Amino acid sequence: MKRKLALLLALVLTVMSLAACGSSKTESASDATAPTETQGAAGGNGDSKHLIVAWWGNQTRNERTQAVLDLYSQQNPGITFDGQFVEWNDYWNKLATASAGHSLPDVVQMDYRYLEQYVSNGLLIDLKPYIENGTLDVSGIDESILESGSVDGGIYAISLGVNAPALLYNKTLLDEHGIEIKDNMTMDEFIDKCREIYEKTGYKTNVAYGNGDNFIEYMLRSSGKILFEEGKLGVDSAEELKPFFDIYEIGMKEGWHVDPGIFVERNISVEQEPIVYGSSPETMSWCAFYWSNQLTAVQNAAPEGMEIGITTWPADNPKAANYLRPSQFFSVTVDSKNPEEAVKFLNFFINSVEANNILLGERGVPPVASVAEAITPQLSDQEKLVIDYINNVVTPNSSPINPPAPDSAVEIFDLIDKLEERLCYGEITAAEAAQELFEQGSKIMAGN
Amino acid sequence: MKSKSLSLKQILNEESVAGAIFTLPFIIGFLLFMIVPMLISLYYSFCDYNILSPPVWAGFKNYIKMFTEDSTFLKSIGVTFYFAFVSVPLRLIFALIVAMILFRTTKMTGFYRAAYYLPSIIGGSVAVSILWKRMFAIDGVFNKLLGYIGLNKDFSWLGNKDTAIWVLIVLAVWQFGSSMLIFLASLKQIPTTLYEAAEVDGANKWSQFWKITLPLLTPTIFFNLVMQMINGFLAFTQSYIITQGKPMNSTLFYTVYMYQQSFEFYNTGYGAALAWVMLAIIALITFVLFATKKFWVYDEGV
Known part of the structure; x- marks a missing residue:
């Protein structure tokens, strides 16, 4: 009898552990509709109001970007962020691996060099519908800069700054x-x-x-x-x-x-x-x-x-x-559970003066002209030097950028x-x- | 009812059935997380695959490329062999020496054993690798120490292609702890009667070591050699964190090259092919080691 019990117990345990594996998917899906308070702790892509934003960069960028994420979740209760930053080389390894596992972050920083590859493999969403329905306001962005984020007629990335x-x-x-x-x-x-x-x-x-x-x-x-x-x-x-x-x-x-x-x-x-x-x-x-x-x-x-x-x-x-290089794009990925929220955040990131007062053109001269102007008084002498360099040294004496690398x-x-x-x-x-x-x-x- | 419980009992009486059920969690995990990924990688190794887009069948292309066009492949094999064949014997010799020293039980042996074992737990970690990188930097501790004893202290150990690999070898040898423990355990197995008999016959400590200790340790040495050799070939963290294969691929371990191809150049199919060749190489070396076993390993007269 004891043996039988042990056998049963073993069976039950095995079945339970299997069941736990199998059901985790459906559980996290139902989480999405749960009250927002619990979601921060749950984390992961399964949460609709939890956005993962990934970028490469340096210490200054990490601090400023994280501050903007905090600001956004303060102003939009219920939205929580996981800001992930790594160095350039590791960033692309990480992104490629995540794409294979269909677990790309919601919003990723994208580079001109990789844009075409990611679009042709269907990993980024076309932002055009969101521009048309007004979620994403690009009216302040110069046509040529907007163009640099487009592939085959769709807009897949928004430049966050112009550099040289x-x-x-x-x-x-x-x-x-x-x-x-x-x-x-x-x-x-x-x-x-x-x-x-x-x-x-x-x-x-x-x-x-x-x-x-x-x-x-x-x-x-x-x-x-x-x-x-x-x-x-x-x-x-x-x-x-x-x-x-x-x-x-x-x-x-x-x-x-x-x-x-x-x-x-x-x-x-x-x-x-x-x-x-x-x-x-x-x-x-x-x-x-x-x-x-x-x-x-x-x-x-x-x-x-x-x-x-x-x-x-x-x-x-x-x-x-x-040449001028529109760079440091933000893109929304196909793995995002809630692209709508991700695009709203992107809209905030490029159009909000408040956000850019924190970022202060660390990724380059802001693409929205009115924003670039509004933050100028806050800039340090160094940052003004950069804008002066772009506008007065490079712009008048440059040629168009090369096509993206294969x-x-x-x-x-x-x-x-x-x-x-x-x-x-x-x-x-x-x-x-x-x-x-x-x-x-x-x-x-x-x-x- | 009776016949049913009887049949259940009969099943229960089969030890193999109970054993199978108890090992089921492991078997499922093994199949799911070892065998399945291995088979997938075998499939990828015959494909053009770049992670981002679906794999496309390419036959033996990756394997042919490896042996005909890829000079880095050969270079990394050379580096890995050098690393494994130098660091593993050194590590075993070191482990044996320390084990002999710590064999005699005194008040502090417990502490020393733990202290010497520690590096083999933490030695493979990223933190230690970074520490190691700093220690051997131009302005690092190692050069400072050399400076104190009046030696040239501006040498770039990691920047020189002849010395960089030795920084990694020293790190590997430092992690002798687990081999040491195994040696200690088997030193205790050697019957003291043998030593007593040898002493009666007038053998000194030195010939006792060569005639008794070493021959009786050969099974342990063999075990350690096989295990450490496999570990040596699979070494990754040291090279990846400390040197990234620099300078001039002189520290490019095979596993790091595999990683670069798979995740940096996005030639993941090629990386998978590299992995299978590595498996073949390790299997071959293990086979050769086993083939030599009968010539030098004491088999206790069996």
């Missing part, structure tokens, strides 16, 4: 030594500056090491080329890729480029960028190849008393090379980083690096 490539530099250091930086330097002028600064101050230069993908495109633009064409590279020979690698070869040979070894010890992040982080001039850089909106973050990460300046990336033909771009960017690395470790020459990029790159482009 920007060379951020240690102004305090250069002022002390009477070195002046002017906008629109040519490549030779830039290299001369690197030499001069190394000689006078001991500070080295980091030419977008490990992150050279945008810079190589920028250099190619300057000579009227693009990196990616349909199914192939946009250059005809390795020779055209060589100038990019030449900079590293010269820099390593003459000693003014930072040692590649220091990057093994850090993450590629604003906080550990050699412009703000390092134990001696030997391991630091006087400049960083960044984006205009990152001035605030770099300034915040900089040690006490270091003022950061902003200028253009060097190019022989600045007008052809430079799917295989990520692999090519990695190849560029690897070649850059081998070059800086002295394993290959600039010519060999260019040759390999041309051959391997063409193969990758053809294969996908």
Whole structure:
């Protein structure tokens, strides 16, 4: 009899544990209709009034965005948020994995580079119906900026800010030594500056090491080329890729480029960028190849008393090379249980002056003109500098942005980083690096 | 009624039935969370799959690409073999030495055993990896210590392609605790009569170790070797957190490369194929280890 009981008990337990697995879905679905008070604790995508917002970024952005989420849930009782932020690289891993599990966050920060891929795989919702029914007000956004978030006639992403490539530099250091930086330097002028600064101050230069993908495109633009064409590279020979690698070869040979070894010890992040982080001039850089909106973050990460300046990336033909980049899009995903609420939040994020008074253009110049104007008095001098840079330095002297990069771009960017690395470790020459990029790159482009 | 309860009783009397029912939760979990995902990944390995869109059948394409075009694949295999074949023997030697030292019971042995065991629990964690990265940075503790004894203290251990892998090996060797415990347990199994007899015959401690301790420990060494070898090949966290394969892929573990292909380049089908090749490699190595067993492992005269 005892045995029978034990057997029954075991059976019952097994069945119960199975039942628990099977029913969890229906339970969370019924949760959605429960009173809102209990939902914050329940969490997850199953909750209709619980929105998950994900972005990549830096400390400044994380704090400001989180503050806006808090503000929104204060003003809209019943809406709770889970703000998830990670660094750029991890962000895309996380998003891809989540998409496979059909558990994408409700609102995701989207990049120009990935937009097409996510839309063509049906992971983002078309915002057009919400614009038409008035949930999402885009009347204040310039047509061309709105256009940048559209694919095949649908609008899938709203830009949160306009940026441009920007060379951020240690102004305090250069002022002390009477070195002046002017906008629109040519490549030779830039290299001369690197030499001069190394000689006078001991500070080295980091030419977008490990992150050279945008810079190589920028250099190619300057000579009227693009990196990616349909199914192939946009250059005809390795020779055209060589100038990019030449900079590293010269820099390593003459000693003014930072040692590649220091990057093994850090993450590629604003906080550990050699412009703000390092134990001696030997391991630091006087400049960083960044984006205009990152001035605030770099300034915040900089040690006490270091003022950061902003200028253009060097190019022989600045007008052809430079461009405005609508960036840091927000998209609503197909996995959102309540897209309506997500869109309402998106509307608040771009149109509310109150929200943007917190964000203060950290993601770039706000796309809604009236909002951009309204927040101007609140901006710090640094942030005003960024707006001035966009409006007066880049806008009058730039060309339209390249089309979005294809799917295989990520692999090519990695190849560029690897070649850059081998070059800086002295394993290959600039010519060999260019040759390999041309051959391997063409193969990758053809294969996908 | 009677016949029914009898038949139930009969079933109950079958120990295999009760056993099967008790193991059912594990079996279900094993099938659901091990076998099913493995089969799915086997399927993916024959597909073009990028996570975002549905997989498309591609035959042996991924496997062919791996062995004909992918130099990084070979590089990462080389790194992984180097890591496993250097760190595992070192770890076992270290574990055995410490086990011999801690074998004699004194007041503090309990404490020391726990203290030396600790790294093998926490050593694989992200926090320790980050700590390790800081310790071996140019301005880290390790260089500071070298500075105190007057050695060159500006060396970039992680930035140099010859030394970076050793930072990871040292971290792996440091986690000798679990092997040490197993050694300790089997040291206690060795009958003291053997040592007494050896002493009577005039053998010194050194030859006692070589003639008695080591031969009798070979089954344990074998077990540790197999287990640690498998762990060595599956090492991921150290490389992923500390170096990400840098510099120049000199620390690119196979598992990290697999992860990069799957989740960074979105070549998930290719990543799955890499995983199956890894399985084959580990199986082969385990097989080879077992094949050599009869030459050096003491089998207690069975």
